[in-house]
Amino acid sequence: MTNALPLLLQVAAWLAMFAISAVLQAAKAENVYVIDTSKRPHSLAFANAINQACPSCQPVKYMDMHGSHRLARQIGSTLTDLHQKKELDLVVTIGRPATRLVARTLDDVPIFHSMAANPLPDSNESPNVINVEAVPPLSLQLQTLITLAPETRTIGFLGTRETLEPHLNIANKAAAQMGIQVKFYYVRRPYDVSNGLRKAIRETDGLIFLHDPVVVNADTVNYLLRLTLENRIPTLGYSEKLVERGMLAALTTNPEYFGKKLGEAIQQYIETGEEPSIEMIPALFQLHINGNTASQTPTVQAVAPNGVRMVLR
CATH class of the missing domain: 3.40.50.2300 (Response regulator)
Known part of the structure; x- marks a missing residue:
């Protein structure tokens, strides 16, 4: 029994290291994309704030539909290719058209819908869409x-x-x-x-x-x-x-502050799997x-x- 104790301790230590490694892997989402309906002055500030507040997201990539159906189809095709190559972990969409595009293209990738004047209605057809708009109370x-x-x-x-x-x-x-x-x-x-x-x-x-x-x-x-x-x-x-x-x-x-809070919420989501809840404060x-x-x-x-x-x- 005395000889077995060091072996048991080694196994326990190995299991602990394996568990820590698994958590770190789960908290890593290197392939995060922001898909914009139509680039506005605040769009890049918003994306940059997410990038700074979410270490697991860095670097965040940005794509702009320019309000164009042709570009939307190209972006949809690109996202499909990235997904097939396992190079797409999470998407943040700005505006309803971008959200609809990504939801039609991807059905098993988390999509954070944001920066809209009013929220998307709940839909069983897109369970992977998470509404996180900042709508003024x-x-x-x-x-x-x-x-x-x-x-x-x-x-x-x-x-x-x-x-x-x-x-x-x-x-x-x-x-x-x-x-x-x-x-x-x-x-x-x-x-x-x-x-x-x-x-x-x-x-x-x-x-x-x-x-x-x-x-x-x-x-x-x-x-x-x-x-x-x-x-x-x-x-x-x-x-x-x-x-x-x-x-x-x-x-x-406020794109910078909202981007910061959303980045923090996404980081928590990556680490815990819990959907974010952002308090609608004046800032x-x-x-x-x-x-x-x-x-x-x-x-x-x-x-x-x-x-x-x-x-x-």
Whole structure:
């Protein structure tokens, strides 16, 4: 028995080393790709932040679809080849089109869908897609508009029932805590936007536009901007493009900070297999403000809520 003890200790040590080696192998994902729908100024900053925060991902590779169906097919073919060669471990997608492309191409590679104005609906057809968007909480959107326009007491939302009704209880509860009132104006089709918007302008001090293509689209956007500017109604949207066209402000994702938090979450996922959960704190977001519109709206001050980065345009 005494001679067997050293052998048992050696076996135990070997098993421990094997277990550690297995964990290290599981935590190694050298082939991580970011697939972008259409490259924006923030895209590379976002990818670089993931790279810095996720040691197991380095170096992160970046591909851009440029919004092109032809390039999308080429990228899909490239991803298929990489997967067959076992040179693809994990994908981060930016935007819905990129997510749809990768989900159709790969069914057994983790796909982290990110940087979208609204989350993808849950789908049993793509169980490998993990939604990790940073969508501003409704309470933060309300607080942002109040910070921009402190005299605001009634805030309106214009949209379809499908867009607005999931937010009714949250908005009413948050508004009550802030001592303000919220009103909802429903439209069914773009032709209804004119009447709904005019009524909202008469009855509210400010408007928040959620992502709703029935309300904000190529046919309605100029009318929305012109009427709200003429009536000096503070407005908050979801895209910096709207701010560039004249909307007062938009609350969007802070790409560097979100990339950092997503990189940390992916590192944890690689090590533990647990799906990430990112807390929606103010630092995840940035507020774009149109300086000209702000100067023409007497009730507005160019200030962001605490923790939110401000970008003056």
